[in-house]
Amino acid sequence: MHRKQVVAIFLANIVVSAFVGWLTSTGVGRRSTARPSLAAHEFLLLDEAGRAAAKLGWEDRQPGMRLFDQQGHVRAALFLEPNGVPDLYLYDQNQVARASLDLFDSGVPNLAFGDADQKQMLLTDFDDKDTFNIKFEKIANGRPQVIGSRHLIADESGVHESHVPQERTAH
Numbered sequence: 001m002h003r004k005q006v007v008a009i010f011l012a013n014i015v016v017s018a019f020v021g022w023l024t025s026t027g028v029g030r031r032s033t034a035r036p037s038l039a040a041h042e043f044l045l046l047d048e049a050g051r052a053a054a055k056l057g058w059e060d061r062q063p064g065m066r067l068f069d070q071q072g073h074v075r076a077a078l079f080l081e082p083n084g085v086p087d088l089y090l091y092d093q094n095q096v097a098r099a100s101l102d103l104f105d106s107g108v109p110n111l112a113f114g115d116a117d118q119k120q121m122l123l124t125d126f127d128d129k130d131t132f133n134i135k136f137e138k139i140a141n142g143r144p145q146v147i148g149s150r151h152l153i154a155d156e157s158g159v160h161e162s163h164v165p166q167e168r169t170a171h
Helices: 003-026
Strands: 042-046 052-059 062-068 074-080 086-091 097-103 109-114 120-126 132-140 143-155 158-161
Touching: none
Parallel strands: none
Antiparallel strands: 042 052, 052 062, 062 074, 074 086, 086 097, 097 109, 109 120, 120 132, 132 143, 143 158
């Protein structure tokens, strides 16, 4: 080998060694089981104007998340009830809850839709008896009144009306 080739190889080794040392010192290429964490009682996600766009925090000693529109109105909320049951609510532009997805205490899922005046509701659930229940309610004097309901069972032969007493729906 010529002296120029030896010097070139030597310099190349120095550059490669420096690069490998840099990779090792920055953690690139190294697997670490340690994960960075950040702890707080509340997190706010701010938009470019400094307005809260999302909030992750505690309410009634339970974790919850709220999403806000550009006017600061709550548009979605995901939280746990005091007994640990999860709820998801979607709000219209007037901050009226129009749709919800939650679980009853028994674990039965529930999907509900309401009108803008909170006077009529459509409730659906799939109970522990494999019955799909649809209930239409009207709110009068602050209390729901059932104005119609259907209880359906689906099997290999299709969907059939079930003759389930009203009390059997899970709440």
